[in-house]
Amino acid sequence: MNKPIPIHYFSEIPNNEEGAEFFRLARKFLNRKRYKIRKLGRGTRKVNGQKKSYCYSSSLPHPFSERFSLYIDEKLILPK
Secondary structure (H helix, E strand, O other): OOOOOOEEEEEEEEOOHHHHHHHHHHHHHOOOOOEEEEEEEEOOOOOOOHHHHHHOOOOEOHHHOOEEEEEEEEOOOOOO
C-alpha cells in the first residue's frame, strides 16, 4: 500500500496573532477522527537560526519562523 501524500493546503501564514488565530480555528473545526494538522515553519535560514541552519532541512523551529505552512494529513482508518 502506498503512503498517502501530504497535502500542502495553506502557505504564507504569518507568524503573528492573525496566523495564531487561523491555526486555532483550523484545529477547532477539523474532523480529528479522520484528519490531522501539521504546522511547519518557513523562512530564510541565513537570518533565522543561522548557527544550526544545517539541522533544519524541512522546517524551522517556530520561534525562528517568518511564516508557516499548514499540511492536512488523512489518518489511516483500519476496518473493524
